[in-house]
Amino acid sequence: MLEQIYKAHALMDEVCKALGRQINIMEVCGTHTVAIFRNGIKGTLPPKIKMLSGPGCPVCVTDAGYIDVALKLADDKSVIIATYGDMMRVPGTNGSLERKHSKNVKVVLSSTDALQLAQDNPGKTVVFLAVGFETTTPATAVVVRQAAELGIDNFTVLAAHKRILPAMKALLCEKNHKIDAFLCPGHVSVIIGSDAYVPIVREFARPCVVAGFEPLQIIEGLGEICRQLAKQEPEVKSVYNAVVTPQGNATAQQIINQCFEAADSYWRGLGKINNSAFRLKNQYARFDAFKRFGLEEKGAEDVTGCRCGEILCGLIDPPQCAMFGKTCTPDTPVGPCMVSSEGTCAAWFKYARKGKTAQ
């Protein structure tokens, strides 16, 4: 394994020397951000390679307003909130699900557990916090479909699933963006297929390389990006051949399309992006918790001084935010970049040397 690493590093060094300028690579996916930090990869890269951490952490792009809706629903004793653990510590405007200490908030490992909760508690309404990109969306679609088939009407979904490609395009349309290439999310790609990134290459001429989350995967992915940049031949390539195919998982895509349709949504820091979210189709509207409870997600105001938006676009690094490490820490998070275990700021805080930036 070490040999492959040396090879990739040698390639990166070579390319950096040849190009003679800074190379900005955006890892879109929060799990990549964390993997890069946990393995200390940044420190091993040539100084001319800069990693930008993009908005691919679904917790990061989940508005405080969404949490506020969930907290409000948790006040209703006839409701059971079923959520992945990731959402428990995300701050709403006034506290988080964890701090609420409600007996009716249950952490689940799978959407199927949430549906089971509904079946086991016929007197209550389960609200499943459905967050995540295309990797997680099919799991929600499966249980919505099942609930419809079995008539489990006390099951609802507070959907906030998002689509990765519109966000990637929006980033490339941002005026001051510095993105030279994308390290594409391995597991989203298992669902959507590596061919999904072809339009990005065609329209924006940026390399799109799909990698998994093991350190060697990331390093090989970065090496491949450098190779493409040196040859000025951007293309879609996957180094995650163990699981990613060009077409992706057709069954999963079909199930998503059966239950969801694209809708516009607001992303923290990026504003409104067209067709960037999944909304339940009309025939499944009765499972939509927003509709069932007559609630709307009010876009919460960004806290003054919170620069999560610029961080999510890769325009600044966490230490450039005045609140970083001072008023905003993992124990006292202000914005989602610090709250999420995958958030750029949380990763910097936890893994990078105190007082020094990671590069």
Added chain:
Amino acid sequence: MTTNAVDKILLAHGGGGRLTDQLIRHNILPKLKNDILAELADAAKLELSSSSVCFSTDSYVVKPLFFNGGDIGKLAVCGTINDLAVAGAKPAVLGLALIIEEGFEFRLLEKILESAADTAKQNNVPIVAGDTKVVETGAADKIFINTAGVGTRLPGVDLGFDKIALGDKLIINGTIGDHGMAIICQREDIKFQSDLESDCAAVAELVCKILESIAGVKFMRDPTRGGLAATLNEIVIASGHSIEITEADIPVKPTAQAAADVLGFDILNVANEGKFVAVVSPESAENILSLCRNHPLGKDAQIIGSVVRTADAPVVELITRIGGRRIVQMPYGHELPRIC
């Protein structure tokens, strides 16, 4: 009517009257079997081999009560024995206090007592004092246990944060994360089957052997809640020194790592109940490592790192498998399963 005809604990069993008396005489004493306890005095009279002692106490609220590799009774005894040992003392006696929820099944109480008794006996540490209280349904979660212990300080052994110095090595006696991951997969909401077993064990014998035969141990601690990460951070904060550890040298069972990966946990933050971290002089490290490896509770021992120069603030830094570096932070204190 003897208590054996009853299958659940009643409030009266903690009331200090006839039922309490029966519980103690018929169920507790016969298992814990020692002369001091049999006196049923208000306090145990002790003749210790030294007046220089260590004292420790801990409470146990683990769920589930019974898990692969042990139960709350064994845990309660091992936990306090280990705390005494890593402080440099030979455990001498234990106290055992039970707080039981009304309605708790008798046969489960018997099993727990037997387990505590067996563990105490195997380690030659009699339980010489005890107490039993019963609270109403809902006022406690089945059973809570407190153990307290006294140990005699080993002569010539003086462990402390202030003894830690630049260049010292860190040794762990085996694989990390086994207990925490074994427990978590038996929790109601998580529920998966695993080959994993808790590493719950009393390491006092091994620890005392090390301390009595090899000079050079500066400090020891058992990495329980918060895992190795918490213990290393505690050492760094208290000693003012920085620590550097090497990921590839930290022993982890593949099953434990995979279980952590499934849930999105950091194995460094996961509890251990049969492990100790020792900070030792560089000259003594290899000998201590050998001694560990020749003992059943230390066969997977490794030197995992060393005490290093501090740059700006004392930190725990990890050298990753690919040669990168990252800081190991003090854990939050409660790991939540993640999907992202």
Added chain:
Amino acid sequence: MCLAIPARIIELTDDKAVVDAMGNRFKARTTLLPEAKLGDLVLVHAGFAIGLVDEEEAKETWQLLAEIDAFWDTPNKLSG
């Protein structure tokens, strides 16, 4: 996103499977992977198998899987 691990299908009835990841056995659905069979190595995310894993590539990709082979082949520093 997101966390997903390779695991082997050791039981399968309709779309309900039990998978094994290095000695941890848990439930997963194969609803999204109808072509999955008993014995297949699959990628599991949030209780669902989302893709088939190529065994040879897997050893190159996941250190833990690669180590397991080495683990059995050589006298290792881990004793059990």
